Amino acid sequence: MCTGSASGSGSDTGSDSNGWNKARGVVLKALVLIGGALLLKRVTKSTTRWDHTRIVADSLAGEKFSREQASRDPENYFNIRWLSCPAAEMVDGSKVLYFEQAFWRTPRKPFRQRFFMVKPCSKEMKCDVELRTYAIRDAEEYRNFCDRPMEQRPQPDEVIEDIAEHLTTIHLKRCERGKRCLYEGSTPGDGFPNTWNGASYCTSELAVLKNNEIHKWDKGYDEDGNQVWGVKGGPYAFKPAPPSSFSDPFAPLSFPKFLEKKIEGSFVLQE
Numbered sequence: 001m002c003t004g005s006a007s008g009s010g011s012d013t014g015s016d017s018n019g020w021n022k023a024r025g026v027v028l029k030a031l032v033l034i035g036g037a038l039l040l041k042r043v044t045k046s047t048t049r050w051d052h053t054r055i056v057a058d059s060l061a062g063e064k065f066s067r068e069q070a071s072r073d074p075e076n077y078f079n080i081r082w083l084s085c086p087a088a089e090m091v092d093g094s095k096v097l098y099f100e101q102a103f104w105r106t107p108r109k110p111f112r113q114r115f116f117m118v119k120p121c122s123k124e125m126k127c128d129v130e131l132r133t134y135a136i137r138d139a140e141e142y143r144n145f146c147d148r149p150m151e152q153r154p155q156p157d158e159v160i161e162d163i164a165e166h167l168t169t170i171h172l173k174r175c176e177r178g179k180r181c182l183y184e185g186s187t188p189g190d191g192f193p194n195t196w197n198g199a200s201y202c203t204s205e206l207a208v209l210k211n212n213e214i215h216k217w218d219k220g221y222d223e224d225g226n227q228v229w230g231v232k233g234g235p236y237a238f239k240p241a242p243p244s245s246f247s248d249p250f251a252p253l254s255f256p257k258f259l260e261k262k263i264e265g266s267f268v269l270q271e
Contacts, residue, residue, distance in 0.1 A: 049120030050093065052128040056172060056183055057095040057118040059208045060084050060131075063146075064238035065104060076231055079104040082214065082238040084116065085146035088156035094119035096159060098145045099133075108147075113139040115163050127171035129183060131206065137162040168192045170206050181215075183208040194220050197229045205235060214238045 064082040071079075081102045088096040095118040100110035115134040121127040136142055142162075145153055154162065169192075172185035184207040194202035199220030207215040217235030222228050 049128065052172075052174070052183070053093075053095065053118055053120050056129045056131065056208055057086070057097060057116075059182070059212045060097055060099070060116060060118070060214065061086060062212055062240055064212070064214060064240050066236050066238050067104070067241065068239060069237045073233070076233050077236065080236065080238070081107050083107075083110075083146050087115065087145065087153075088159040090117070090119075090160065092119070096156075096163070098142060098159070100143075100145070108144055110143060113142055114167070115159070117163075121171060125171065127173050127185065129172040129185075131170040131172060131185075133167045133169075133204075135164040135167055137164045168202070168204050170204055172206065172208070175207075181207045181209050191221070196220060198222055199228050202230075207235070212240050 061084050065079060066077060066082075067079045069077045081104050082099075083101075084097050084099040086095065087098040090096065095116075097116040097118065099112075099114045099116050101112040102108070102110040113136055115136060117132040117134065119130055119132075121130050141154060168187050170185050170187055172183040175181040175184055184205075186205040187203050189203075191201040191203040194200070197220060200223045202218060202220045204219075205215075205217040209215065215235040215237050217230070219230035219232075220228050
């Protein structure tokens, strides 16, 4: 009887164990299927127009330098500080960023100040993000905007009121797979009106790369199509880097007069 009882008990245990194993197998398969479905949904989820806008706006923001490029080719490129940060948001959701450029030795004295407005391209256009550049009504009031504490900056409603003349528009598209860039684009072929240094119009190209690197190429042309300002060898490459990590590859402390003219020929300096 003890043997029989023991034998019967073992049979029940084996049956329960087999049942549990089957149940566990069903649960595991279900979890795998659910996990796979969620992963597939995440991978195949389409990126919305506003997702593109956010990515581009985030990439434009921050402090970047062209130091590496200037070190390789100091005859044509200078170490320029790019600084941009969020300033306001329009009613339609467009992002407004403040932007300034300065020579790295004099970061508190920007030679270019603008507003960027970033928003989705309209559905009928063959692009993803529209980047508009505007003049600032009182640029001096915004000098070093991003370096100031929030309470010392012009507030969003003031920013919107101070958006002045429309200067350029760049239409950006997602880059094809395999390219270094995330987004790239340019102004229309005929550019935008510009009269600095004898120019008749100007063009601008921009690429957003991984790690928030920005490549930008601004050029001015006269009525005959001759380039009269801007670098000729390719776009400026701005890479994020802490200012404290920079050592001066250029000596002496001030540029000679003949270089000052070349610098002016590389940028549209504000009057």
